[in-house]
Amino acid sequence: MFERDWETLNEDQRLVVKNIKDSLLVLAPAGTGKTKVIAMRTAYLLNQKVPPTSILCLTFTNKAAREMEERIGLYDKHNVRHLTIRTFHSFCYYLINQEKQNTRLAFPCTIIDESDTQDILKRIIFALTKQEEKYMGNMTSFIENVKKYRLNFSFDTELKEERLVKAYLKEYPSKDPIILQYGARILRLYEKYLKENNCVDFIDLIIEATYLLEDPEIRAKWQKRYHYIQVDEMQDTSTREYHIIKVLAKENHIALYGDFNQTIYEWRGSAPQTMIGDYKEIFNPVEITLKTNYRSTQLLLKAANSFIRNSNLYPSLSIPYAKEIGEPIEVFCGGSQEAEILMIAKSISEHYTAEHKQIAILTRTNSLAKSIYKMLEKKGIPCIRVEDIRLMRTTEVKDLLAVMSYAINLRNSYALEKIIKHPVIHMEQWLIQELKKTKSGYMYLHDWFLAENNDPYQPLIEGYMQNKIVVLDVESTGLDTTSDDIIQIAAICYGKDGVKDQLDVLVKPTKSVGDSYYVHGFTDDQLEREGLEIPHALDLLGDFIKDKIVVGHNIKYDLSIIESMLYRHHKQSFAYPGVYDTLDLAHKIYPYLPNHKLGTLSELIKTQAKPNHNALQDILATSEVLTHFIKKLNEKKDERYSYLEAYYPYVQGVKEQVQSMTKEILKKPTYEAISYLMNSCNYKSAYSKEALQNLRDFYKMAQQLYEEHLSYEDNIMKLLTFSALHASEVEQSALFKGKIPVMTLHQAKGLEFDYVYMAGCNEDIFPSRRSVKEGYLEEEKRLFYVGMTRAKKKLYLSYHTGKKMSFLVEEIGEGFKNYRQVALDKV
Numbered sequence: 107m108f109e110r111d112w113e114t115l116n117e118d119q120r121l122v123v124k125n126i127k128d129s130l131l132v133l134a135p136a137g138t139g140k141t142k143v144i145a146m147r148t149a150y151l152l153n154q155k156v157p158p159t160s161i162l163c164l165t166f167t168n169k170a171a172r173e174m175e176e177r178i179g180l181y182d183k184h185n186v187r188h189l190t191i192r193t194f195h196s197f198c199y200y201l202i203n204q205e206k207q208n209t210r211l212a213f214p215c216t217i218i219d220e221s222d223t224q225d226i227l228k229r230i231i232f233a234l235t236k237q238e239e240k241y242m243g244n245m246t247s248f249i250e251n252v253k254k255y256r257l258n259f260s261f262d263t264e265l266k267e268e269r270l271v272k273a274y275l276k277e278y279p280s281k282d283p284i285i286l287q288y289g290a291r292i293l294r295l296y297e298k299y300l301k302e303n304n305c306v307d308f309i310d311l312i313i314e315a316t317y318l319l320e321d322p323e324i325r326a327k328w329q330k331r332y333h334y335i336q337v338d339e340m341q342d343t344s345t346r347e348y349h350i351i352k353v354l355a356k357e358n359h360i361a362l363y364g365d366f367n368q369t370i371y372e373w374r375g376s377a378p379q380t381m382i383g384d385y386k387e388i389f390n391p392v393e394i395t396l397k398t399n400y401r402s403t404q405l406l407l408k409a410a411n412s413f414i415r416n417s418n419l420y421p422s423l424s425i426p427y428a429k430e431i432g433e434p435i436e437v438f439c440g441g442s443q444e445a446e447i448l449m450i451a452k453s454i455s456e457h458y459t460a461e462h463k464q465i466a467i468l469t470r471t472n473s474l475a476k477s478i479y480k481m482l483e484k485k486g487i488p489c490i491r492v493e494d495i496r497l498m499r500t501t502e503v504k505d506l507l508a509v510m511s512y513a514i515n516l517r518n519s520y521a522l523e524k525i526i527k528h529p530v531i532h533m534e535q536w537l538i539q540e541l542k543k544t545k546s547g548y549m550y551l552h553d554w555f556l557a558e559n560n561d562p563y564q565p566l567i568e569g570y571m572q573n574k575i576v577v578l579d580v581e582s583t584g585l586d587t588t589s590d591d592i593i594q595i596a597a598i599c600y601g602k603d604g605v606k607d608q609l610d611v612l613v614k615p616t617k618s619v620g621d622s623y624y625v626h627g628f629t630d631d632q633l634e635r636e637g638l639e640i641p642h643a644l645d646l647l648g649d650f651i652k653d654k655i656v657v658g659h660n661i662k663y664d665l666s667i668i669e670s671m672l673y674r675h676h677k678q679s680f681a682y683p684g685v686y687d688t689l690d691l692a693h694k695i696y697p698y699l700p701n702h703k704l705g706t707l708s709e710l711i712k713t714q715a716k717p718n719h720n721a722l723q724d725i726l727a728t729s730e731v732l733t734h735f736i737k738k739l740n741e742k743k744d745e746r747y748s749y750l751e752a753y754y755p756y757v758q759g760v761k762e763q764v765q766s767m768t769k770e771i772l773k774k775p776t777y778e779a780i781s782y783l784m785n786s787c788n789y790k791s792a793y794s795k796e797a798l799q800n801l802r803d804f805y806k807m808a809q810q811l812y813e814e815h816l817s818y819e820d821n822i823m824k825l826l827t828f829s830a831l832h833a834s835e836v837e838q839s840a841l842f843k844g845k846i847p848v849m850t851l852h853q854a855k856g857l858e859f860d861y862v863y864m865a866g867c868n869e870d871i872f873p874s875r876r877s878v879k880e881g882y883l884e885e886e887k888r889l890f891y892v893g894m895t896r897a898k899k900k901l902y903l904s905y906h907t908g909k910k911m912s913f914l915v916e917e918i919g920e921g922f923k924n925y926r927q928v929a930l931d932k933v
C-alpha cells in the first residue's frame with residue numbers, strides 16, 4: 107500500500123516524506139496534498155523503525171486527526187495505535203492528565219466548550235450591566251486573549267485581574283465601553299466561577315500545559331518522549347501553542363506544514379510570519395514548497411493564483427495537475443438578498459441532479475447561512491446548516507451531559523444548575539437564587555445536594571471529635587486509574603486527640619514501575635521484596651477505613667484507582683460514611699489563593715509536616731491543613747444552620763431526585779445511562795421530534811465510544827472529554843447524508859467540494875465591516891482565498907444590489923469570470 111502511494115507522489119512530496127533527519131518547513135498552497143504527505147511521512151518513519159510512541163502529530167481539528175489516523179492505519183495497522191495524533195487542545199489535556207499529580211487542576215474537572223464560556227459570560231455581563239447579547243462577540247475573544255496574555259508574565263508573579271487587564275489594554279487598546287468599564291471584573295468573576303465549579307476552559311488547558319512544562323523534570327520527560335513532531339496548519343497555531351511545541355521539540359526533529367495564505371485565525375492570536383521567523387532561527391529547517399495542486403481545474407487554480415497576486419497575498423503560487431480546463435467562475439447578482447438566494451436555489455436545482463451531491467454553500471457570517479438555509483428549505487432543496495449539526499452543542503445533548511458531568515464531579519454547580527432548571531425537575535428560580543447566596547457559610551449550591559437534614563460538614567466535624575478521620579494517599583505506577591497499579595497505600599486515623607493509628611504498606615505491582623520511580627522512588631526489586639499482594643493490601647485498607655470519614659487532597663484520584671483495583675480483583679466497593687476533599691475546602695475557604703496545591707496550603711497555614719511526595723509526610727501535612735479548615739468550618743456553623751432551617755424543606759425533594767438519578771447513572775454504561783434518563787426519568791417529554799433524533803444520534807455515539815475495559819466512571823469521563831473537545835466541530839459524515847451543507851468559511855477550512863457557492867459577496871458583508879474596522883482586511887482576503895480554493899470543479903460567487911459588489915471579486919482579475927444579472931421577477 108505504502109509503495110503504491112509512494113509511486114503517486116511528486117518530487118517535492120517525496121522530498122518531504124523521505125527527509126527524516128532535518129527539521130522541515132513545508133509550505134503548501136491549498137490542495138497540494140500536505141495532509142497526504144504528513145500521513146505518508148509518518149508511515150515512512152514507522153518503516154524506518156522509529157518507535158511510534160516517539161511520534162507526535164498535531165492537527166487543527168479532531169476530524170483531521172481521525173482522518174490522519176485512518177490513513178496511516180492503511181499503511182501500518184499495528185503501530186498506528188501507539189502514535190500520538192491529536193489536536194492541540196486534546197494534546198494539552200492528555201499531557202495534563204498524565205501529570206495529574208503535578209497539575210494545579212483538581213481531577214476529574216469538567217472541560218467547558220466555547221458555548222459554555224459564552225453562556226457563563228452572558229450571565230455575568232447581564233448581572234453587572236443588565237445588557238444582553240450584543241457585547242458577547244467582543245467579550246469572548248477579550249477574555250480568551252487576556253487569559254493568554256497572562257502567560258507573558260512568570261507564573262510566580264502575582265497578578266490580580268485588575269492589573270492584568272490594565273496591562274493588556276495598554277498594549278491592545280479597546281474602544282468597547284463594556285470592556286473598558288467592566289473587563290477586569292468580568293474576568294475575575296468568570297475565573298472564580300470556573301474554579302468554584304471545578305471547570306476548565308480551552309485556554310486553561312494551554313495555560314496548564316505551559317505551567318507544567320516549566321518544571322525542569324516534567325519538561326525533560328516530555329522532551330525525551332517525542333523525537334518527531336509534525337504540526338499541520340501551522341499558520342493558525344497561536345503563539346502560545348507554538349511556545350509549547352518549541353519547548354517539547356528542544357533539539358528534536360520538528361516539521362511544520364502550512365500555507366500563509368490560509369491564515370484565518372489571526373484574530374485569535376496566530377502570527378505565522380513571526381512564528382516562522384523564530385522557527386527558522388532556532389531549528390534551521392529545510393524549506394520545501396509543494397507546488398502541484400491536485401484539487402482544482404486549471405481555470406480555477408489560475409483564478410486563485412491571480413487573486414493572490416492582485417491582493418498582494420503571500421506569493422506562493424501553484425501549478426495545476428488537472429488536465430481539465432474547467433468552466434469560468436460564475437458571478438451573479440440578485441435584485442435583493444432574497445433574489446440572490448433564490449438564484450442560488452435555482453442554479454442548484456437546474457444544474458445538479460441527485461448524483462451531484464458534492465455541493466456546498468459558503469458564507470461569511472452565520473446569520474447569512476441561516477437565511478439561506480431557511481429559504482432553500484422552503485424551496486424543497488435538501489440542505490443542512492452546519493451550525494445546527496454540532497450535535498454536542500445542542501441543548502438536549504448538553505442537558506444529558508450535565509447530569510453525567512455532575513455525577514462524576516459533585517462540585518460542579520454549573521452542571522447542577524442545568525439539571526435543577528430542567529423541566530423534568532424544575533426547581534424554582536427564587537430558590538436557586540437564595541441557595542446561591544449561602545456561600546458565605548461555605549455552603550455552595552452543590553453542598554445543598556450533598557447535605558442531609560443538617561450541616562453538610564457535620565459528619566466531618568463529628569468524625570474529628572470522635573477521632574474517626576482517615577487521611578489517605580496512594581502511590582501508583584502511573585496515572586491511568588484504569589490500568590495502572592497501586593504500589594503504596596498510606597493512611598492515618600486521627601482526630602482531636604491526634605494520630606491514633608497508621609497504615610503504611612507497599613504493594614507488588616503486576617508491571618514494572620517504569621518512569622514512575624522518579625516520582626515515588628520505589629524500585630521493582632524493593633516492591634517485589636517488601637510488597638504485599640494487592641488483594642491483601644486492599645483488605646487491610648478496607649478494615650482501616652471502615653466506619654471512618656475519608657479525607658485526602660484531591661481524594662477523587664485515590665478513590666478512583668482504589669475503586670478500579672477493587673473492580674479488577676472482583677471485590678466489593680468500600681462503604682464509608684463520608685468523603686471530604688481538602689482541595690475542595692481550600693477553594694471555598696481561601697478562594698483567592700493563586701493555587702491550592704498542598705504545598706501552598708502548608709506554607710499558608712505553617713504546618714509542621716512539610717509535603718515532599720513521601721506519602722506519610724503528605725498525609726500528616728494534609729491532616730494539619732484539615733484541622734485548620736475544621737476550625738474555620740466550625741466558626742460558620744450557626745450561619746449554616748439558619749440557612750438550613752429556612753430552605754432545606756424546599757430543597758429536600760429535589761435533592762433526593764437528583765441524588766437517585768446520579769447514583770443510578772454511575773451504575774450503568776454511558777449509553778444505558780442516556781436511555782435511563784430519557785425513559786425512566788422522562789427527559790424525553792421535554793423535547794421536540796428533531797431533538798429526540800439528536801439524542802438518538804448521541805446514544806449511538808456513546809455506544810461507539812464505550813470501552814468495556816474501562817469503569818463506568820472512566821467511560822463517562824471519556825464521553826465528556828470527547829464532547830467538549832469536539833463541540834465546535836463539524837462531523838463530515840453528517841454533512842453528506844444527501845444534504846447540501848450551508849456553512850461559514852471558517853467551518854469550511856480543510857474541506858473540498860465539486861461545486862462551491864460563495865454567497866453575500868457584497869461590500870460590508872465580505873469583507874466584513876467589523877473586521878476591516880479592526881484592521882483585519884488581509885485576513886478577510888485570505889478567507890476569500892480559502893473559500894475559492896474549496897472548489898474542485900466550479901465556483902459561483904453571488905451578491906445583491908443595494909450594496910456594491912465586493913472588491914474581492916474584482917481582485918480575482920479578468921478572464922476567469924462570467925457575469926449574470928437577474929431581476930427578482932425573473933428568478
Ligand SMILES: Nc1ncnc2c1ncn2[C@@H]1O[C@H](COP(=O)(O)OP(=O)(O)OP(=O)(O)O)[C@@H](O)[C@H]1O
Pocket residue numbers: 114115116119134135136137138139140141142143365368400401855856857895
Ligand atoms: N500526489 C498526489 N497524487 C494524486 N492526488 C493527490 C496527490 N497529493 C494529494 N492529492 C489529492 O489532492 C487533494 C488535496 O490534498 P490535501 O487535502 O492533502 O491538500 P491540502 O494541502 O491539505 O489542502 P488544503 O490546505 O486546501 O486543505 C486530495 O484529494 C488528495 O488526495
